[in-house]
Amino acid sequence: MTAKLNVNIDHVATIREARKTIEPSIIGAAVICEQAGADGITVHLRGDRRHIQDRDIELLRDVVTTYLNVEMAATDEMMKIALKTQPDAVSLVPEKPNEITTEGGLDVIKNIDAVGKAVKTLRNAGVFVSIFLDPVLEQIEAAQRIGAQQVELCTGEYAEFTLGAKAAHGEGAMNAAQEIRRIHNAAVHAHGLGLKVAAGHGLTYRNVGALAQISEITEFNIGHNIISRSVFVGLYRAVEEMINAISKQKI
Ligand code: PXP
Numbered sequence: 512m513t514a515k516l517n518v519n520i521d522h523v524a525t526i527r528e529a530r531k532t533i534e535p536s537i538i539g540a541a542v543i544c545e546q547a548g549a550d551g552i553t554v555h556l557r558g559d560r561r562h563i564q565d566r567d568i569e570l571l572r573d574v575v576t577t578y579l580n581v582e583m584a585a586t587d588e589m590m591k592i593a594l595k596t597q598p599d600a601v602s603l604v605p606e607k608p609n610e611i612t613t614e615g616g617l618d619v620i621k622n623i624d625a626v627g628k629a630v631k632t633l634r635n636a637g638v639f640v641s642i643f644l645d646p647v648l649e650q651i652e653a654a655q656r657i658g659a660q661q662v663e664l665c666t667g668e669y670a671e672f673t674l675g676a677k678a679a680h681g682e683g684a685m686n687a688a689q690e691i692r693r694i695h696n697a698a699v700h701a702h703g704l705g706l707k708v709a710a711g712h713g714l715t716y717r718n719v720g721a722l723a724q725i726s727e728i729t730e731f732n733i734g735h736n737i738i739s740r741s742v743f744v745g746l747y748r749a750v751e752e753m754i755n756a757i758s759k760q761k762i
Pocket residue numbers: 519521555582602604612613643663710711712713714732733734735736
């Protein structure tokens with residue numbers, strides 16, 4: 512079965528927040544993504560509210576008919592918002608105030624109490640819980656122990672090796688192949704533990720194909736590359752092209 516695509520529309524809000532105005536509409540973006548065939552909408556409500564705002568989550572909850580996945584840190588503030596708005600899924604992610612984007616997976620082992628408490632709170636409220644992790648077996652085991660239903664494997668390092676100059680050199684391709692193996696092993700391990708497996712970060716039309724061949728991965732969360740392409744071809748077509756990039760590579 513082809514993996515699902517949740518489109519991360521954070522950067523539609525990034526453009527809006529650049530002018531603190533009302534356009535482009537996050538709701539309009541969500542509807543177009545769904546019409547183009549996306550299986551869900553993902554947004555990241557950051558502590559600093561640099562793009563997505565609290566009101567966006569409320570509006571999206573009313574409008575999104577497919578699947579609303581909200582990425583957030585495991586803080587009391589965010590738990591309150593999740594309980595109030597009831598997204599279909601919450602993905603717990605690490606957050607550093609000055610990072611440009613999420614820099615890697617959550618260290619569940621180091622933060623087991625806080626993350627465990629958040630997982631329990633969300634599950635008691637009937638929210639599906641995913642945790643964003645580096646493809647490290649011990650982290651996956653810890654996520655399963657504290658009751659997560661899904662792990663989202665961080666593909667950031669893999670993506671780095673597929674970009675520009677690095678990809679052009681033999682070493683980049685070798686490192687990318689190594690990362691694919693690491694992600695594959697992690698996906699098989701997580702699946703064996705009864706977890707659902709998602710993947711995301713830095714994925715593009717060009718590099719998603721290799722990961723789409725890993726049958727244990729059932730969901731991709733992809734944002735920046737789709738929103739970037741939409742500037743030139745429109746959001747509808749940009750989403751369709753990513754769905755094609757994922758599905759045509761399936762063995
Ligand atoms: N998955 C997670 C957990 C993320 O934090 C992000 C970025 O917000 C993404 C997926 C999407 O990454 P990108 O915008 O690089 O596709």
